[in-house]
Amino acid sequence: MIEIKHRQVEELIEKAIQKISKDEEYRLVSITNKIENFDALQFFEGAKHIEKSRTFWTNSDKDFYLVGIGQVYEILAEESRFTGTKKAWRDILSKALIYNPYESPGTGIVALGGMAFDPKKEPSAIWSNYKQSHFTIPEFLLSVNKDDCYFTVNIQVRKDDLPTQLANEIERVERILFAHSELEIQDLTIQFKNEIAPFEWKNTVKKATEEICQGKAEKIVLAREIRLKFNERASITSVLRKLLETQPNSYIFAFEKGNDCFIGATPERLVKREKEHLLSTCLAGTAPRGKTAEEDKQIGKELLHDPKNRKEHDFVVQMIKQAMEDYCTDLEVPNNPVIYPLRNLQHLYTPVTATLKQGYSIFDIIENLHPTPALGGTPTEESLAFIREHEHMDRGWYGAPIGWLDSNQNGEFAVAIRSALVQGEEASLFAGCGVVKDSDPEAEYEETNIKFLPMLSVLGGQ
Numbered sequence: 001m002i003e004i005k006h007r008q009v010e011e012l013i014e015k016a017i018q019k020i021s022k023d024e025e026y027r028l029v030s031i032t033n034k035i036e037n038f039d040a041l042q043f044f045e046g047a048k049h050i051e052k053s054r055t056f057w058t059n060s061d062k063d064f065y066l067v068g069i070g071q072v073y074e075i076l077a078e079e080s081r082f083t084g085t086k087k088a089w090r091d092i093l094s095k096a097l098i099y100n101p102y103e104s105p106g107t108g109i110v111a112l113g114g115m116a117f118d119p120k121k122e123p124s125a126i127w128s129n130y131k132q133s134h135f136t137i138p139e140f141l142l143s144v145n146k147d148d149c150y151f152t153v154n155i156q157v158r159k160d161d162l163p164t165q166l167a168n169e170i171e172r173v174e175r176i177l178f179a180h181s182e183l184e185i186q187d188l189t190i191q192f193k194n195e196i197a198p199f200e201w202k203n204t205v206k207k208a209t210e211e212i213c214q215g216k217a218e219k220i221v222l223a224r225e226i227r228l229k230f231n232e233r234a235s236i237t238s239v240l241r242k243l244l245e246t247q248p249n250s251y252i253f254a255f256e257k258g259n260d261c262f263i264g265a266t267p268e269r270l271v272k273r274e275k276e277h278l279l280s281t282c283l284a285g286t287a288p289r290g291k292t293a294e295e296d297k298q299i300g301k302e303l304l305h306d307p308k309n310r311k312e313h314d315f316v317v318q319m320i321k322q323a324m325e326d327y328c329t330d331l332e333v334p335n336n337p338v339i340y341p342l343r344n345l346q347h348l349y350t351p352v353t354a355t356l357k358q359g360y361s362i363f364d365i366i367e368n369l370h371p372t373p374a375l376g377g378t379p380t381e382e383s384l385a386f387i388r389e390h391e392h393m394d395r396g397w398y399g400a401p402i403g404w405l406d407s408n409q410n411g412e413f414a415v416a417i418r419s420a421l422v423q424g425e426e427a428s429l430f431a432g433c434g435v436v437k438d439s440d441p442e443a444e445y446e447e448t449n450i451k452f453l454p455m456l457s458v459l460g461g462q
C-alpha cells in the first residue's frame with residue numbers, strides 16, 4: 001500500500017487558505033512525498049478510470065519516469081512561446097507554496113509540455129487539440145528516479161475551500177491511481193494505410209537538391225506522413241508498453257489532449273539541464289542496422305566515414321555549438337561523432353556539454369536551438385521557408401521540443417521525432433530526413449520508411 005500523509009495535505013491546505021489575500025483567486029499548493037516504488041505504466045493506466053488527460057515521459061536510459069495526470073494549471077504562451085513560457089513559469093513559482101524536501105530532479109512542481117514545429121505554418125485540423133505552445137502542471141505526478149519514487153499533488157486552493165473535503169477528494173483519486181489494474185495488451189490491425197503523396201514527396205526532395213545546388217540552402221529536412229485506420233480504438237497504455245519493450249536508447253513520451261494522443265520514441269535529445277550543467281546532442285546521419293553483428297559493424301564503419309552523412313551531421317554540430325556559445329561556458333564538443341544504435345537504424349552522434357551562465361533559463365537554450373539542422377536545415381530561415389511552402393503536411397508537434405522542467409533548475413527536452421498523433425481509431429505517423437545536394441529521392445524515401453518503423457510496428461504494422 002502506498003503511504004501518503006493525508007493529515008499533512010489537510011494541514012498544508014489550511015495554511016494556504018490563511019495566506020490567500022482578498023484579491024487572490026487561488027493559491028497553487030504543491031506537496032511531494034517519497035513513496036514505495038510504483039510502476040509508471042501502472043499509474044498511467046490507473047488514470048484511465050478518472051478520465052483526466054495523461055502525460056508519460058521516460059528518458060533514453062529508462063531510469064527516469066514522469067507520469068502526470070490532469071492539469072491544475074496550463075501555460076499557453078501562443079505569442080512568444082519561449083519568453084512567454086519562461087516568464088509564466090517564473091511567475092507561477094514565485095507565488096506557489098511548494099512543499100518538497102527532496103532534491104531529486106523531476107520532483108515537486110513540474111511542468112510538462114511541447115510546442116508546434118513552426119508557428120508560421122497554417123495549422124491543419126488534425127492538430128486542433130495541440131496548441132502552438134502548451135505546458136501543463138499536472139494535478140498528480142509520479143516521479144521515478146532510479147530506485148526512488150515520489151508522488152506530488154498539486155492543488156488550486158481557494159479562500160472558501162474546506163480542507164477536509166479537499167483532502168478527502170485527493171485521497172479518493174489516489175486510491176484509484178494506485179490500484180493495481182491489469183495492463184491492457186492490444187493487438188491492433190491496420191485496416192487502411194494511406195501514404196500521403198509519396199511521389200510528390202520525392203519530387204520535393206528533388207526540388208530541394210536543385211535549390212541546394214543553386215546555393216539557396218545547404219541542407220533541408222523534409223518530412224512526410226502516413227495515415228492509418230485501425231480495427232478499434234488504440235490503447236495508449238498498450239502502445240507505450242510496446243514502445244518500452246522495443247525501443248532502446250530512446251525517450252518514450254505520450255501527451256494526451258482531449259481524445260488525441262501525441263506519442264513517440266525519439267532518440268534525439270535537444271537539451272538536458274541539471275542545475276548549471278547542460279547536455280545537448282547532435283544526432284543526424286543515418287544507416288540501417290546489419291543482419292549480423294559483423295554486417296552491423298561494417299555498416300556503422302561506413303556511416304562514420306560517409307561524406308554525405310558526415311556533412312549532414314556537421315551542419316548540426318556547427319549550429320548547436322554556435323547556438324549555445326552565448327549562454328554557456330566550458331562548451332565541449334568532440335571532434336568526431338560515434339555511432340548511436342537503435343533497433344531499426346543507427347545514427348551519427350556527437351554529445352555537447354556546457355555550463356549554463358547565471359541568469360539564463362532552459363527556454364533560452366531551446367529558443368536558440370530549435371529547429372536544429374537535424375529537423376530544419378541550414379541556413380535555418382531559408383530551409384524553414386522551403387519546408388513551409390513545399391511540404392504536403394502540417395508537422396504540428398512533430399520535430400519540435402517536448403519535455404519537462406521543475407522548480408529546482410532541472411529539465412529535459414527531446415525533439416519529438418519517430419512519433420504519431422493517435423486519434424481514436426486513426427493515427428498519423430511522421431518521419432523525415434536531411435536532404436543535401438547529392439541526396440537521392442528514392443534512397444531518402446527508403447530512409448523515411450525505416451524511420452516510420454518504431455511507431456508503425458507498435459500500431460499493428462510491419
Ligand SMILES: C=C(O[C@H]1C=CC=C(C(=O)O)[C@@H]1O)C(=O)O
Pocket residue numbers: 221223268283284285286312347373374375417418430431432433434451
Ligand atoms: C527527421 C528525422 O530524423 C532526423 C534525426 C536523425 C537523423 C536524421 C537524418 O539522418 O536524416 C534526421 O535529421 C525523423 O526521424 O523524422
